[in-house]
Amino acid sequence: MVKVVRSTILKAPIEAVWEILRDFNGHDRWHPAVASSQIERSREADRIGCIRRFKLTDGAELREQLLALSDADTAYTYCLLDTPIPLLNYVSHVQLIPVTDLDHTFWRWEGSFDAPAARREDLMQMVATDIYDAGFGAIRAELGLEG
Template identity: 60%
Template sequence: MPHIVKSTVLNAPTDTVWNLLRDFNGHDRWHPEVATSAIERAQASDKIGCVRRFKLKDGSELREQLLALSDLEQSFSYCLLDTPIPMFNYVAHVRLLPVTDGDRTFWQWESRFTTRPGDADGLTRMVAEQIYQAGFEAIRQHLKAAA
């Protein structure tokens, strides 16, 4: 079972980063792989159990469900419901922590999932680089542009 853990430090306070990441339907505004996103059934994007349906730039459509969200801990968890990618039982966690030296943010993004035999290495690299690392860089650029 692949277990991916990626982290970075951003030069912005956790409240600033949390305001961007907290919106479970906001990733189409900052992640370079996401073209469009909508919450199903017109639910609020911070309602536990809400489902986001989104399209990637390549036209693939995915559905993810919000499992937990904590403003106090600046964290959320979600799972993958539908995807054309052969990943199963995907559950991810995002957590922010303050770096008090310079009022910066430590951002950890991790997941576990299962795959078909032989697919684990390629899918692990894809998630780690094209999703997580690309997301880190996109937020970094978004914060620079807003400053």
């Protein structure tokens, strides 16, 4: 099992960050890798068990399922159901924590998955850089924050 953990601090109140991230189907509005997204069967995007089907900018299609969502913990967990990339048994957890003395937000994003041995390192790097780090930068841009 491979585990990737990334974190950052955003110079924004947790409420502003959570408002964007809480929308399980909203990542096509801010993540640079996601071209379009929709929730299957017209379910609510915050309903546990809902599935988002989305296309990446390279044309690949993926499906992910919302496993948990907590407003009290400002966190959610999801898993990857279908992907052309060999990220097997992929589960990801996003959590926001207030940095109270500065009114900033600590964002921790982690994922664990199985991968073929020959692809393990490049898939770890892809998740860390192309998904998590790119997402951090995109949320900064969405909130109008610098670096």
